[in-house]
Amino acid sequence: MSVEPLSASQGRGSLAADPIVAIATAPGRGAVGIVRVSGPALAGLAERLCGRRLEPRVATYTAFRDAAGGIIDQGLALYFAAPHSYTGEDVLELQAHGGPVVLQLLLARCLEAAAEIDPATGAPRLPRLRLARPGEFTQRAFLNDKLDLAQAEAVADLIDASTEAAARLAARSLAGVFSAEIERLREALVQLRMLVEATLDFPEEEVDFLEQADAAGQLEALQAGVDAVLRSARQGALLREGIKVVIAGQPNAGKSSLLNALAGAELAIVTPVAGTTRDVVQQTIQIEGVPLHVLDTAGLRDSEDEVERIGIERAWSHIENADAVLFLHDLTRLGAPEYEAEEDRITRALSQKLGPNVPVIDVWNKRDAWPDAHALPGPADAHDALVLSARTGEGLQRLRERLLQVAGWQSGQEGLYLARERHVQALRQVQAQLDHARALLQAPMPSLELLAEELRLAQNALNEITGAFGADDLLGVIFSRFCIGK
Incomplete structure (x- = not known):
């Protein structure tokens, strides 16, 4: 309901x-x-x-x-x-x-x-x-001013927290740490708006309020503050939402074995028979508290089997909606003409189906089965190549580190708080409005009316985070996702 x-x-x-x-x-x-x-x-x-x-x-x-x-x-x-x-x-x-x-x-x-x-x-x-x-x-x-909107959302986040880090950051947001940062930015923005409005209201005084009060310096400091809060909010949103990682590749490349190795459990069936995986198997894993939703998909190939063909279609559907793709290669088949031709076809398809901001991580599996312990063929021999063995676990730690890097996680940060994607979007909107304001302020003949409007829009975006200003339907969506009794 x-x-x-x-x-x-x-x-x-x-x-x-x-x-x-x-x-x-x-x-x-x-x-x-x-x-x-x-x-x-x-x-x-x-x-x-x-x-x-x-x-x-x-x-x-x-x-x-x-x-x-x-x-x-x-x-x-x-x-x-x-x-x-x-x-x-x-x-x-x-x-x-x-x-x-x-x-x-x-x-x-x-x-x-x-x-x-x-x-x-x-x-x-x-x-x-x-x-x-x-x-x-x-x-x-x-509604009765006991919590602002960011704190109210933190109540649900604390209940839903799936990691210790997420629970601790949700508690910080519930205590008002995030809201205090937003209020600090809002006060600085209101002060800057006051200066601009004063210049508009009293032009006959011939007093350059903006220059005397160092409006440009205040705007620069405000932008730096927004950037810092946005960085923390991005990390908090990552801890809350995680990213969707799809394991893709040809049949028998070891996709199911890799999922099992990352999860530390036998989740997917592993056999030497090509096409064993017919449907998507998903598991959420945690790396340094960051949730990663990892999906094992059907091997990508042309198939006459109707059930397998449906599984392959679902695999491509998940790949197209992924935040990152692990393209798994089989070391033991590198150099085989049919295998290499299929690798090229999958590479072209990935480039066509994925957006420019979706990273594809090339991973070479079955290191334990490669006969030469030192020499690796082609790109697998590159310095930054991810070569591993899903069976023995060799190289898994490097893969985990690369996944965190792709996710944008920066460990050891202080002062984080659990944030939502809407908070990140609102802060990005504030950034955009302040960029416009700065361009106006630096113009030879600044349009103060337009400058005042940009600052007003920036404040509206900030206010939406804590609920000082927001659409009625936004409130309905947020609170409808709570459990009954809360």
Whole structure:
């Protein structure tokens, strides 16, 4: 279920109309499960569910009761009074035993108790309580200024982190490290905009605000700051997204063996029979915390077998969408006329199907089977050639290092934070607008109106990162990808 886009009238700081409830822990059995409620004035509902008033921000061990006063379960109840809560609204958390049936009973009891008539008011205790949509608790935290948009995304990234490095960087982003960098850039940009606008507004004063305030120097420093943040964001996005690496080559070049060697597990079937691999086998591996999505594909050749032909078509489809291609060559067949002719055909096809920015890494396999331990034929003898044995593991470390290099990873960097591709694109947009601004500022007769517009567009791009400004449909897309209860 996706989050409905916010209406134009729902700005940041507004409270959502309906109270919401959801099971906040993962499906299945566990030691503890949580039912979470958020909305206005939850103290009465909490008292009805627990049979006692709850002191805010104090864990209370209590029984959770049904409508007749019977006990559903016993556990901890936590009540957070607005605005001192995750969402900025009143929040109630019921921590019970983590059985699916128990949690469903508690969820149903919350909805039932909310609809009961309160004797003191003659009205439902909590009207319009409904099930939460995916990401709606965090969405409310954003709308109520408890988190900015980059921090809200970091919540999902922390949950989804597949490596220790990704989890640590997501925690940094959630703590506001990335947002603080963006705010620093925004303040510098606002200061520069102020100078340009002042020059536009008061031309009769004959005071060159831009020159006196060193606007060119401020713009240069701002560009350097954006470049530094973009470098860190690229690395963070790489840790989050990884790259897609496709192993391609003729049948029996050792593609499946290489996938197994990189993964450290027998994932793909390996036999001496050509055409064993008929479909794509994918595995995500980690090198220095960077996820690489490696795909083993069917051997590339002309085939009369219909099933194999479909596998080869799928192989080319994945190759065309790869971030990098490992073109695997068989050392033991180099020099054979038919083999070399097919290698040339695959090389031409790769050059036609791949974009100019997609690297092709040539790898010569079966080093262990080459008879001369010192001399290698042709290009495999080059200084930077990647020669390995998927069977023995010789040369695999060099391949891993080359893959990191191709991915753009730079180890040992400090001050990184987990970023998303949209953050990288926004920062690139800021770079482009500032480049235009610099060209205008350096012109013999600067157009200050155009300069002011370029700076405004740059600030809009920065604001989109933290959500100070952004399209309503962007918010809907982001929060719809969260899990329910978060």
